[in-house]
Amino acid sequence: MKDYSEIRVQLLDRRSELESRLGSIKKDISQPLDHDFAEQAVELENGEVLEALGSEAEAEINKINNALIRMDEDRYGECVDCGADIPAERLAVRPFSSRCISCATKEEMH
Structure with missing residues (x-):
């Protein structure tokens, strides 16, 4: 079994960073909309951007998790x-x- 301890630490650090970012995104998205219609339009547009960023973060987390599994199975x-x-x-x-x-x-x- 090869030693990937440094890469494992990098992957775990990156996953932790992404999970933190994802938590912030989910918190921001769940905020109620402003009462002003113009502000609501801006918030909805920002929400779409946040959702896209959240999806990208989730996809990268999945890739990281799969890489960690491959390490454990000696297939990395x-x-x-x-x-x-x-x-x-x-x-x-x-x-x-x-x-x-x-x-x-x-x-x-x-």
């Missing part, structure tokens, strides 16, 4: 599609990567 760094090794450089930039560059490119094209 292995492409989930073709089984090839994911280059260390890619994992350094995107530690939650689950696909090699070739498979990730194919996935994005579909």
Whole structure:
């Protein structure tokens, strides 16, 4: 089993940061609307942006959780599609990567 302790710490720190941000977003979205109609329009537009940011945070949290599971199963760094090794450089930039560059490119094209 490879030692990914540094990457695990990075992933856990990032997940904690995202969960905190997500909590703030959910709190902001749940606030009641202002009584002024013009202000309500702005708040609704801001709410849409916050929802999009929240969705992105949730998606990244899921990717992080999956990477942690792959670490526990000693499959981290292995492409989930073709089984090839994911280059260390890619994992350094995107530690939650689950696909090699070739498979990730194919996935994005579909």
